[in-house]
Amino acid sequence: MIVAMVNSSMVLGFIQDTKKFNNCINECFEMLDIDGNAMLSRELLYGRLHKLLSLENNTNQEEEIYNLYEVIFKRFDKDEKGLIDRMEFESLIRELMLTMARGIGDLPVLVALEEHS
Numbered sequence: 001m002i003v004a005m006v007n008s009s010m011v012l013g014f015i016q017d018t019k020k021f022n023n024c025i026n027e028c029f030e031m032l033d034i035d036g037n038a039m040l041s042r043e044l045l046y047g048r049l050h051k052l053l054s055l056e057n058n059t060n061q062e063e064e065i066y067n068l069y070e071v072i073f074k075r076f077d078k079d080e081k082g083l084i085d086r087m088e089f090e091s092l093i094r095e096l097m098l099t100m101a102r103g104i105g106d107l108p109v110l111v112a113l114e115e116h117s
Helices: 006-015 018-032 042-052 062-075 086-104
Strands: 002-008 039-043 084-087 109-113
Touching: 006 018, 006 086, 018 042, 018 086, 039 042, 042 062, 062 084, 062 086, 084 086
Parallel strands: none
Antiparallel strands: 002 109, 039 084
């Protein structure tokens, strides 16, 4: 495990670096798309995205996490097929990172990173 210090400027800089950001999106999407069909179902996301985002999945929070995924699909599944494609996934991650940057502000935050994160 690695500990890194980040602030909003670093997160925004990463998002604005199109090459790095797109590489990250591609790597994350490929990690989640275990069946290789270039689409992420609710089941795939529910089973794997919480690990990517470090969401704990215990029985007390299971309903809250399920509701989170319902909101994700309502907001980002633009064609309403019940699947998230790569472009929709990019929009999701971009919005999550922008939200984190606003929440972090200029204060440095320590982030624990696991291998391949």
